[in-house]
């Protein structure tokens with residue numbers, strides 16, 4: 767199987783630095799800012815952005831975890847919609863929530879994330895950061911902060927590796 771590296775660890779680091787700056791510019795600082803990473807790799811990306819923001823602004827913004835498996839439209843046996851799909855030590859009401867994920871594809875995961883959040887809280891604003899946008903949207907959803915647009919064939923797959931859980935940090939196309 768042919769593999770093509772599109773982002774190495776240095777490129778990913780620079781990309782996340784840029785995204786951190788873009789979020790800060792867009793939000794005019796860290797006020798009311800909250801990051802929510804989508805399980806699994808979105809969580810590590812959110813934490814990396816959190817530490818970039820801390821380096822730039824000297825402020826650690828609240829960062830939590832979103833698990834949207836129960837909110838997907840292909841899940842028929844929902845345990846209970848009362849199970850809060852996100853974990854964060856902050857009140858999200860009135861906040862600017864930035865959802866962070868590794869790859870944006872059809873948009874269904876993001877739609878599920880919006881449901882998961884809005885079932886429980888009322889943020890003033892929700893935006894989306896993704897490391898890779900690979901295209902092929904099936905819903906009217908777009909990212910506000912994009913690491914890299916990688917137009918893909920349906921047969922291709924983007925492999926995101928982060929050294930928090932993988933043996934190295936890189937993005938490649940398979």
Ligand code: 5GP
Pocket residue numbers: 804867868869870871872873874875876900922923924925926
């Ligand atoms: P969507 O819901 O937009 O179709 O897919 C996005 C979700 O599925 C993300 O959470 C992402 O992790 C995963 N995903 C979809 N396509 C790919 C891909 O090509 N590579 C990786 N690593 N994840 C993908």
Ligand code: MG
Pocket residue numbers: 804805806807808867868869
């Ligand atoms: Mg994912």
